[in-house]
Each structure stands twice: as C-alpha cells, then as structure tokens.
Amino acid sequence: MSTLKVYAPYDQSLIKEIPLKSAAEMQEAIDRAHDLYEDRSQWLAKHERTKILEDIAFLMEERYDEIVFQSAQEGGKPLKDTKVEMDRAINGVKLAIENLGHQGGQEVPMGQTAASVNRMAYTMREPIGVVASVSAFNHPINLFVHQTIPAIAVGSPVIIKPASTTPLSCLMMQDIYDVAGLPAGWCTTMVCDREVAEQLVTSPKVNFFSFIGSAKVGWGLRARLAPGTRCALEHGGVAPVIVEPDTDIKSMITGLTKGSFYHAGQVCVSVQRVFVHESIMDEVVNEMDTLARSLKIGDPVSEETEVGPLIKPEEVDRVHEWVTEAKNAGAKVICGGEKISDTCYAPTILLNPPEDIRVSTDEVFGPVVCFYSYSNRDEAIARANSLDYAFQASVYTQHIDVALDTVKKLNATAVMVNDHTAFRVDWMPFGGRDKSGLGIGSIPHSMHDMTREKLMVIKSDVL
Known part of the structure; x- marks a missing residue:
C-alpha cells in the first residue's frame, strides 16, 4: 500500500504517515456518490441536512483547539491566524444553514400570449449531482468547509481531494461530519496522488468540479472535464x-x-x-x-x-x-x-x-x-x-x-x-477573472452553483 508522509513545514519533523487511496478506491467513491444521487429515496430531506449542519458546527466548536493545532502544525499558518480561519469555517457552516432557507425558485408569468393561456409556471432548484473538489494547502479548514458544506447543504454528494501537505486537518473535519450523522457517501475525503485524483476530473459521473490552486493546473484540468461538467476555478493573483x-x-x-x-x-x-x-x-x-x-x-x-x-x-x-x-x-x-x-x-x-x-x-x-x-x-x-x-x-x-x-x-x-487586498468575509462574492479564475465563490454563491434550475409548467382549463 502506498503511503503519504506528512511533515511539519517549520522543522520538517514527521507528523504522521497515512495510506493513499488507490484508483479502484477512487472509482468506488465516485460510483457510490453517483448512485446516491441517482436514487432519490436516499436523498436527505432539508430538515435532515439542517440538523446535520447544526451538529457539524457544534462539533467544530467542541474540538476547536485540536483542529486549530493540527492545522497550524501541518500547514505552517501561525496559531493566531489559524484561530481566525477556524472561526470563519464555523461561521461558514452557519451561513449554509441560514442560506438553505433562501434556496428557491420563482413564478414565471404565463398568459401574455394566446399560446400560453391556461398555464402557470414555477422554477425550483435541485442539487446538481456529484461534486468533486480539489483543495489547496493554505486554508485547509476553511477551504474544506467552502468546498464541501455548500454541496451537503443543497443535497449534492461531494468528494474532496485535500492538498497532500495538509490532509490531516481535512481528515479531522471528515470525522466531524461522520460523527454529526452525515451518511456514508455524502462527503468522502480521498487522500491520493495526482494521477488518481484525475479521475475526479475526467469522470462523466461528476457534475460539478471545484478547484483551488494554480492557474496552470486549473485551466489544464478544465480542458479535461467530461462534457456537461460545470466548474469553478479559483487561482491566484498579483494583487x-x-x-x-x-x-x-x-x-x-x-x-x-x-x-x-x-x-x-x-x-x-x-x-x-x-x-x-x-x-x-x-x-x-x-x-x-x-x-x-x-x-x-x-x-x-x-x-x-x-x-x-x-x-x-x-x-x-x-x-x-x-x-x-x-x-x-x-x-x-x-x-x-x-x-x-x-x-x-x-x-x-x-x-x-x-x-x-x-x-x-x-x-x-x-x-x-x-x-x-x-x-x-x-x-x-x-x-x-x-x-x-x-x-x-x-x-x-x-x-x-x-x-x-x-x-x-x-x-x-x-x-x-482604504483596506488591503486580502480582506474577505465568507458571504461576499470572491473569485478571480481573466487568468485568476472562473466563477464566484462564497457559501451562498457556491450553494447556488451546486444546484440547477428546473421549470414546472402546469396546464389547466381553470387557470
């Protein structure tokens, strides 16, 4: 079995050695997520998702110090700044709960033409399908939340590949999701090498691809997406x-x-x-x-x-x-x-x-x-x-x-x-244009992107 050694970036001491997922295990994770989405009897009701999210936020607060220390140790971000990141991540979960009640459609007016009389029409939003997320090392707690919680909130199964330098924080977060009662398959963390991770990009069973990393890698991966797979790319800038x-x-x-x-x-x-x-x-x-x-x-x-x-x-x-x-x-x-x-x-x-x-x-x-x-x-x-x-x-x-x-x-x-370029809160639009990325991230924006619209038109002589 192949393994990954995780080192502390400050003194290069070995923190832990963990197993890497194989290509077969990745395909199994994709198949399971796809089957969950295809079988509507296994979908989680909105109130069930809300309760799970509430429990995730509670458990994050309960294990606050443990997660912060692990993240600072493996990622190198100073403890005081990692605490700020953790606070943002907890708030991100609460933002998803808050915005879940605003995910809806609208009436599409009918009757303006003779051909559209006796009809009413409404849009609704449905989960987009399987979400695949490839994350970065610099904010391992908050990026994990940003690339998984919106999917969980709207009812889309998600598979996330964390950065190879900071997988331990992500595995700790996965454990919190599991303890909070999220059923198996709705969020799966896959620690794997780049070759195995490419299955997330090329699989036709993936409906949405979320990438955070370099422009060169991001644009290259976008070109390999299966037809119909939507994506969001967050690259860097030269602010x-x-x-x-x-x-x-x-x-x-x-x-x-x-x-x-x-x-x-x-x-x-x-x-x-x-x-x-x-x-x-x-x-x-x-x-x-x-x-x-x-x-x-x-x-x-x-x-x-x-x-x-x-x-x-x-x-x-x-x-x-x-x-x-x-x-x-x-x-x-x-x-x-x-x-x-x-x-x-x-x-x-x-x-x-x-x-x-x-x-x-x-x-x-x-x-x-x-x-x-x-x-x-x-x-x-x-x-x-x-x-x-x-x-x-x-x-x-x-x-x-x-x-x-x-x-x-x-x-x-x-x-x-009158503020520096690195300011951000997690409900504001955030993303690059030109080479800096594609799409706009934030908890509310990602929730919208991880759903798709369906129109219902009802015809009745009484209308």
Missing part, C-alpha cells in the same frame, strides 16, 4: 494597491503589512504590487520597513509567531531566487531578501523592481511585497491592470471621487477602499 498622496499613512500601514505577510504571503489575494505616489513614497516605505522588521518569525504553533514557514523548503529556494533576480535587475531591497532558515524567509520589501520580471508579473506566493512610485494615478492604474491576472485590488485615499474613479477603472472582481 495591486494604489496609494494616493492624501492617504492616512499611519492607519494604512498596519493593514497593508498584514495583507502582505499574512501566512508568509501564501494567500491568493496577498498584497504584492503597491503603487505609491512619489510624494509620499519615502514615508510609506520607511513605516512599512519598521513594522516588517518587527514581525516575529518562527514556529507556527507558538502564540507569539506572526509569520511562519513556507509550505516546503523548495518554496523558500524559489522565493529567494525571484528576489535575487529582482535585486540583480536593479530593485532595492529595503528589508529581508534572505533565508532565515531552510523553511522560513524574511519578510521582504522591494523598491521599484523592473516590471517585466517575475516578482512583478507572477504571483510570488511568499513574504515579498513590491513598491513602485508613480506621479499620475491613471498611469498607475494602467500599470496595475497590465497583467492577465485580476482578482482583488485596493485603493487608499481620503477623497471619495478618487476612490470611486479608481474602483471603476481597476480590473478586479473586488476593490477595497
């Missing part, structure tokens, strides 16, 4: 920020620093490109430099740690390679720019790197933020919009017309005003 000269710098810096170095920059909407008006560039960079140097880097399971490790040592090497490339091309390293260890990289600020090198054009996914000066806001917006990625962006200004104009002109699915 831009516009900082105007009237910005309240003191109030901005704390949030901007958090948005840049939260989870060591391993966030799809992490602040990466900050365009600052030349008149305040020195002050902004100096303030950011001071705060970045004060961040405590270390073991993610320590309550004091603010920046943890990158997920793998090779990611540290990659980030350092990109930073070295920027430095050699003329960027000024304000702080950081060095490995702290084989697993941790110093929070790094780069000033005016060329805009045609990797730290400026591709998602760093590490603790690196780039600052660029500008004199004209429209020119800064054009530079911010110059890439094929478009996810979340932000603008800092005290002038409402400037804010509104910038929001209108930035190519992004969401623009934060």
